[in-house]
Amino acid sequence: MPLVNDCVFCKILRGEIPNTTIYEDDMVLAFLDIAPYNLGHTVIIPKTHCVSSTELDPEYLCAMIKVAPKIGAAVLRATKAEGFHIVQNNGRAAGQTVPHVHFHVMPRFAGDGVIFSSSGVKYDSPEAMQELASKVRTVLAK
Ligand code: 5GP
Ligand code: ZN
Numbered sequence: 001m002p003l004v005n006d007c008v009f010c011k012i013l014r015g016e017i018p019n020t021t022i023y024e025d026d027m028v029l030a031f032l033d034i035a036p037y038n039l040g041h042t043v044i045i046p047k048t049h050c051v052s053s054t055e056l057d058p059e060y061l062c063a064m065i066k067v068a069p070k071i072g073a074a075v076l077r078a079t080k081a082e083g084f085h086i087v088q089n090n091g092r093a094a095g096q097t098v099p100h101v102h103f104h105v106m107p108r109f110a111g112d113g114v115i116f117s118s119s120g121v122k123y124d125s126p127e128a129m130q131e132l133a134s135k136v137r138t139v140l141a142k
Contacts, residue, residue, distance in 0.1 A: 004049045009100035027063035040079040042105040051099045081107030
């Protein structure tokens with residue numbers, strides 16, 4: 001899909017908004033996040049507009065996931081971080097605020113205070129867990 005006018009990441013791709021690029025190739029651009037969880041927090045985007053990873057051409061998806069660990073390792077060395085997340089949010093409920101597919105590479109330091117926590121939800125029973133797995137398998141098989 002071509003770039004669109006009202007998308008902030010498309011604007012970055014068109015050079016209309018300044019960004020701090022750390023990596024670029026034919027298919028992806030990676031730059032420092034403007035509101036980082038930690039210093040070195042990087043966003044990787046495809047050079048095409050698409051809202052969700054479920055609709056993105058797999059070639060772009062592959063190009064992004066291929067560079068994500070390399071970028072993570074580089075950010076880790078540059079920042080002396082001790083670990084990193086690779087995160088990709090789809091939909092508002094999942095925390096997606098920019099409707100242009102992207103991966104986050106987020107460096108972590110022990111005791112840095114960044115919190116990703118579970119809601120504590122549990123399956124009612126092992127059967128309920130099996131039932132849900134079966135439902136998902138059915139949808140996947142379609
Ligand atoms: P999301 O919440 O959609 O998964 O992540 C979007 C990310 O893009 C956020 O972490 C946000 O800080 C970052 N972001 C939004 N606008 C800009 C921008 O104009 N420049 C940069 N560098 N990052 C941005
Ligand atoms: Zn876009």
